[in-house]
Amino acid sequence: MKQDAFIQQLRQELGRLPKEAVDEIVADYREYIGDALAAGRQEEEVIAALGDPVKLARELKAQANYRQWEKRRSFGNLMRVVGAVAGLGFLQLVLLVPFLLYLFVLTLGYVISSALAIAGLVTVLAITSHHFFGKPALDALPFSLTESNDASTNAALSGDAASADEKAADALSDMKDLKIVGNRFVFDLQDGGKVNLVTRAGPLAIRKDNDKLEITAPSDAARALLTNGQDSTLSIARDDVTVLDLRDEDGDRVSFARTGPNGKSAWHIRGEDDENVSFEQDPNGHTSRLVIKSGEDSVTIDGTKIAIANGKDHVQISNSGGLLANSANHGMAFGYALAMLAFGILGLVLCVWLTRFTWRALARYVKHQIDIVTASLDREQAT
Known part of the structure; x- marks a missing residue:
C-alpha cells in the first residue's frame, strides 16, 4: 500500500x-x-x-477520546472512551454487554429509589400538612358547630348519647294504651281511647267509652285477626297491620305505618306540649333514624350523624362511626409513607455509592486499556 x-x-x-x-x-x-x-x-x-489503517485508527481514536476525558472528566466523555476501547477487539466488546446491563440496573435503581422517596415525602407532607401549613388533618373530626350558650345543648354534647334503639324502645314503653309484646300489638285502651287499624283483611276500629269496648269491623276476617287477652286487652299480630292510629283522651297520639314490602316501618308519637318522637325501624326492629322534638329543641340521630338544635344554635357530628377506622387507616398510611421515604433514601445512597465505585473502577480499566494501546503504537513506530 x-x-x-x-x-x-x-x-x-x-x-x-x-x-x-x-x-x-x-x-x-x-x-x-x-x-x-x-x-x-x-x-x-x-x-x-x-499495520492496518482501520485498526490503527481505532487505537488512535481511543487515545484521543481518553485525552479528551482527562481534560474534562464527564460521564459522556467516559462513555466515548469505553465505546472506543470496546471497538478494539472481540473480548472488549463481550465485556461491554454485562457492563451495559449493569448500568441499566443501576439507572433503574435510581428511578425506583427516587420514586419511593418522592412518593413517601409527598404522603408525609400531605398527612402532616396541618402542622406545617395550617391545613386540616386527614383524620380531623368532621364537626359542624355554631356558638351556643344553652345549658341543655352543652349537657347533651358532654354526656354519652344513648343508642337510637334504646330511645325508640323507651318512647314505646311510655305509651299507656299500646304495648308491644313480642311480635304483637297489645291494646289496653283507657276511657276515651280509640284506635283505627288497616289490616291485611280490611279496616278495624276499636273504641272504649264508659269502660265499654266497642269493635267495628266491616268483615269477619278482619275481626278474626284480633285476640282477646286478660284484663279486657286485645292483641293483633304486627305483621297483619299496615297502618295504626291510636289516640287517648289526653290528646296523645301514636301512628304506625308499614313503609315497604321488606318490613320497614315508621313511628310517630306525639304527646303534650308539642312533644313528639319519630323513628324508623327495619324488619329486625333496629332503629335507623330517630327524631325527638320538644318545641324548638330537637335531637336527630340518623345513622352516623347526630344533630342537636334549640332554634338558635345547631351542633352536628357526622361520620362518628368511622373516626376510629379513619384514624387507623391514616396511621397506617403514615407508616407506609415513612417506610417508602426511608427505603427511597437508602436506595439513593446505595446507588450513589455504586456510581462512585463504578466510576473509579471504570476509570482504572480504561487507563489500563489505553496504556496497552499506547505501548502497541510505540512498538509499531519503533519497528
Whole structure:
C-alpha cells in the first residue's frame, strides 16, 4: 500500500474526531513516513510496518477520546472512551454487554429509589400538612358547630348519647294504651281511647267509652285477626297491620305505618306540649333514624350523624362511626409513607455509592486499556 492510500484511509477512519485532531495525527504520520523514507527504507515496507489503517485508527481514536476525558472528566466523555476501547477487539466488546446491563440496573435503581422517596415525602407532607401549613388533618373530626350558650345543648354534647334503639324502645314503653309484646300489638285502651287499624283483611276500629269496648269491623276476617287477652286487652299480630292510629283522651297520639314490602316501618308519637318522637325501624326492629322534638329543641340521630338544635344554635357530628377506622387507616398510611421515604433514601445512597465505585473502577480499566494501546503504537513506530 502506498503512502497516499494509507493516509486517505486513515483520515477516513478518523472522521468522527475533530478536524484539528485528525490533521495533527495525519501530519505526525506523514512526518514519520518521510523520516523513514529519508533513512533509505522502502515505502511499502514502512506502510506495512504501520499495520492496518482501520485498526490503527481505532487505537488512535481511543487515545484521543481518553485525552479528551482527562481534560474534562464527564460521564459522556467516559462513555466515548469505553465505546472506543470496546471497538478494539472481540473480548472488549463481550465485556461491554454485562457492563451495559449493569448500568441499566443501576439507572433503574435510581428511578425506583427516587420514586419511593418522592412518593413517601409527598404522603408525609400531605398527612402532616396541618402542622406545617395550617391545613386540616386527614383524620380531623368532621364537626359542624355554631356558638351556643344553652345549658341543655352543652349537657347533651358532654354526656354519652344513648343508642337510637334504646330511645325508640323507651318512647314505646311510655305509651299507656299500646304495648308491644313480642311480635304483637297489645291494646289496653283507657276511657276515651280509640284506635283505627288497616289490616291485611280490611279496616278495624276499636273504641272504649264508659269502660265499654266497642269493635267495628266491616268483615269477619278482619275481626278474626284480633285476640282477646286478660284484663279486657286485645292483641293483633304486627305483621297483619299496615297502618295504626291510636289516640287517648289526653290528646296523645301514636301512628304506625308499614313503609315497604321488606318490613320497614315508621313511628310517630306525639304527646303534650308539642312533644313528639319519630323513628324508623327495619324488619329486625333496629332503629335507623330517630327524631325527638320538644318545641324548638330537637335531637336527630340518623345513622352516623347526630344533630342537636334549640332554634338558635345547631351542633352536628357526622361520620362518628368511622373516626376510629379513619384514624387507623391514616396511621397506617403514615407508616407506609415513612417506610417508602426511608427505603427511597437508602436506595439513593446505595446507588450513589455504586456510581462512585463504578466510576473509579471504570476509570482504572480504561487507563489500563489505553496504556496497552499506547505501548502497541510505540512498538509499531519503533519497528
